Amino acid sequence: AQSVTQLDSHVSVSEGTPVLLRCNYSSSYSPSLFWYVQHPNKGLQLLLKYTSAATLVKGINGFEAEFKKSETSFHLTKPSAHMSDAAEYFCVVSWYSSASKIIFGSGTRLSIRP
Amino acid sequence: EADIYQTPRYLVIGTGKKITLECSQTMGHDKMYWYQQDPGMELHLIHYSYGVNSTEKGDLSSESTVSRIRTEHFPLTLESARPSHTSQYLCATRGTSGGALTGELFFGEGSRLTVL
Numbered sequence: 001a002q003s004v005t006q007l008d009s010h011v012s013v014s015e016g017t018p019v020l021l022r023c024n025y026s027s028s029y030s031p032s033l034f035w036y037v038q039h040p041n042k043g044l045q046l047l048l049k050y051t052s053a054a055t056l057v058k059g060i061n062g063f064e065a066e067f068k069k070s071e072t073s074f075h076l077t078k079p080s081a082h083m084s085d086a087a088e089y090f091c092v093v094s095w096y097s098s099a100s101k102i103i104f105g106s107g108t109r110l111s112i113r114p
Numbered sequence: 115e116a117d118i119y120q121t122p123r124y125l126v127i128g129t130g131k132k133i134t135l136e137c138s139q140t141m142g143h144d145k146m147y148w149y150q151q152d153p154g155m156e157l158h159l160i161h162y163s164y165g166v167n168s169t170e171k172g173d174l175s176s177e178s179t180v181s182r183i184r185t186e187h188f189p190l191t192l193e194s195a196r197p198s199h200t201s202q203y204l205c206a207t208r209g210t211s212g213g214a215l216t217g218e219l220f221f222g223e224g225s226r227l228t229v230l
Binding site (some may be wrong): 042043065105 | 117120147152155157159204208218220221222223224225226
């Protein structure tokens with residue numbers, strides 16, 4: 001069965017320190033993996049995506065993620081947090097073969113301390 | 115940048131009213147989706163469409179209905195709103211590349227519905 005798990009519901013870091021948001025997936029097929037960010041009262045914005053090319057994916061706003069097949073993980077990182085990074089982050093898995101098979105993680109709320 | 119628009123952004127109405135949430139896109143995507151999201155919670159798929167005249171119910175049961183008469187529009191209707199319908203509703207599209215589905219979804223900014 002396909003699933004996606006975000007291991008932390010809430011992460012709090014100090015401004016200027018590294019960010020790590022963890023995501024694990026379970027899939028019988030080759031998935032595409034995405035990270036989205038959602039600011040309050042907004043829709044979801046794509047941060048980055050993995051679609052079977054390079055395993056280290058760079059996204060917008062300094063974020064990047066590494067696809068590790070052996071660990072079935074796709075963790076999101078950023079070297080130095082900024083106050084504007086405070087938001088909800090969703091890890092998403094989808095499959096090219098199915099129009100409706102898109103699975104969202106439960107979300108991780110990132111807080112940034114001054 | 116995605117061109118997908120939702121109106122209204124915010125709506126407060128009384129119980130029993132009929133409401134329609136509009137979603138329109140200018141990207142020509144066939145696949146469109148409606149998600150329901152309670153504050154601070156995950157997204158739940160309530161409806162999707164493969165194209166014109168094609169609609170399906172999603173994973174979460176919903177009393178809402180949708181239609182897809184034109185590629186650009188995917189409106190969601192509640193015939194008789196109730197307080198339990200209070201939520202944020204997000205519309206999304208999914209594109210294709212070379213005839214194959216691309217993975218990413220493009221989202222509108224959402225419609226926040228409050229039923230009193």
